[in-house]
Amino acid sequence: MNLRVENVSFRYPSGVLALDGVNAEIASGEVVGILGENGAGKTTLVKLFNGLLRPSQGKVWIGDWDTADHSTAALAARVGFLFQNPDDQLFERTVAREVAYGPRNQGASEAQVKRRVAQALKLVGLQAQADSHPYDLPQPQRKLLALAATIAMQTPILVLDEPTIGQDEVGRTTIGHIVNSLHQMGRTLIIITHDVDFCAQHAQRILVMLQGKVHVDGAASEVLIQTKILDEAEVAPPQLVRLAQALKMPAAPLNVEDFVDEYKQWRKKRKK
Amino acid sequence: MIRLKKFSYWYPATEQHALDRITLDIPEGQFLGIVGANGAGKSTLCYALSGFVPHFYNGELEGELSFDNTPMAELDLGKLAGQVGLVFQNPFNQISGARFTVREEIAFGLENLGVPRAEMRDRIEEAMELVNIQELAERSPFSVSGGQQQRIAIASILAMQPRVLVLDEPTSQLDPDGTRDVFAALSKLVSTRKITVIIAEHKLEWLATFCDRVIALANGRLRAEGSPQDVLSSEQMLRLGVGRTQYSEAAARLLRSKQLPVTLEQAKKALQ
């Protein structure tokens, strides 16, 4: 399912112009990282996707739906949303019931609900905690639970707002695996984050926001190496890109394996 | 300045050690980093170093915990405030709520300590300058972003001029800019005021750049300690769920040297 943002502006009631003439099209199955400093308009943009905010100008299309014609609850069938703070949504007595809440709202049959809950919990690795109380889990795991609750809604599009905040390396790796699995299932993923290295490893496309506008939009391998443009948007380039440039290597790879290959070739050439 | 000898701690009504026979000596003026997976005991250690264990959290203690050669148990939080400052992760909960502007919020701690008015004014300006929030002085602390709130929280503690500053994941809500400001402010404090800074963090590159010494925890036990480069580049960090920087990962595949780089500068030197 494609997502299209057509010439969208958004002004908060306070008068702040948070989005200013944004255009973007995200194709089915893409993994898109949205980067930018705080206040650049990242969260405002994605809140338009499920109707939590309505554009002051322009249109947002989710497949063949104009978001203006649908409630947030209806849009929830197409766009899943992981909020930054899991504690803003957890309220059920058990982990399994929490995950079942979304699918039940969608009117799924009990058999479907059960299957979806089991799948989602397996994906995030919380099967063993299915009967625990959500608040007996530590905060990083509550985030995984909230993610499972979003995944179980089986929406074609998923928005993740800062999924790696407060996670340790194990949690970060887990979330990386989950993103990869969802990508393989063909879901569209839109990830807002400050974690550039996470984007370098998991996103194919990067959209950088600056002062309510799309500053740059393109393939991750092309955008993340443009240090000057990233600097303008106060985004620090990935570590390996910085290293490659510090060494004055001709190419700037995004993952360790590519870096190692590029480095070896570069050293060989330099010896000659 | 703070000394732990075979110090163990159990939270009330738990059987599992939160801290397990930790021996640690923190001299005055040191910038100490604490790493570890979630649940490794980082927060608990922060509470112990700032006196909240045992004065806020009850539970059982074993071994020695002393501040300036006085057993921590003989001190109380009222006396420790102004000596030891604690900053934690969630910015919202650190805003007292009893004052209406940022300047007054920072004053709150000083008022409690009975600092004279003229001195209070100077200290507030200085603290705001350190974390770069002068322009927020007259705003309501509830009307600013999470990242700005966290800087207000840090300034509020800094203004109290503690001899020891303990920070439990203070930058998890901050963007890269905010993180840089906080670390830069802390390192300036250590070098100009000789105060002791203890910080629990996941952001390894920053720890490696600024800390004098790093310790790693797992399951409440001290597993590694030493220079940031020695500790953070070691393979053990992968097993402890701490992870390594991309610089270390790339270098590990390219160099046979025992001491791998952790920061950009170190990596540049090692790979040139």
Added chain:
Amino acid sequence: MPSMRGGTIYVEGRSGLHKLHPLTKLALSGLCFACAAALPGLPWLLGMFVLVLMPLAIWGRITRAFLKACLLVVGPFLLSLAIIQGFFHGGDTVLFQLGRFTYTLEGLMAGLLFAARLLVALGGTLLLMQSTDQAQLMQALTERGFPARIAYVVLTAIQIFPSFQDRAQVIMDAQQARGLELQTGALNRARLLLPMVGPLILGSVMDVSERAMALEARGFSSPAQKTSLHSLADSASQRTLRWLLVAAALGLLAWRVGSALA
């Protein structure tokens, strides 16, 4: 431009009224309560409002905000008192009839009188709240021995409430994003309760211990004698004025009680 702070109705300003010591204004609002209870008739009460409270509001440059607040607070009472008293108070001077009910002038006047008492009583308090930073009011009180812990609770309650509303909004967003339909009948309203209130309460409970720790870290239980950032300007004449205001209030009440007994 007048601005609001947190959940207060304070209108920032630098007028003479703003600069009066909070306790002076507190004494004045006390006198207003005494006037409301003791003044004998409508002309006296309206005189008090027009000749004392209004000039003070003009002096404080909060006239519009003050009148608006008075209207908002007293307006609904005025309307319902005028209707109820007019129909049910009784009296001989019938103004009009509505079926079996008669509306009398005496009733109308009784309603107006009651509304005017409210206007004077609440007007004084509104004047105090709109021209005084609540933190400074609490400071003035704690400097006179009012418990600091109670002052803290009052001030945080004022400020935390709006952020509670913000959090409720986020929770509502989060649950709608999970397919919770908001705009449906009463039966479904009940279904909304748990998903909305659950996170709000659980979240706040979890916040409590962290907030308590943060407060300790700020030296809240430090044994030191507390100081304050702002000095509250006071003067001998204001102190005298305060005693006069209190004496006038007590005098009025005593006179009222005395004449009622006589």
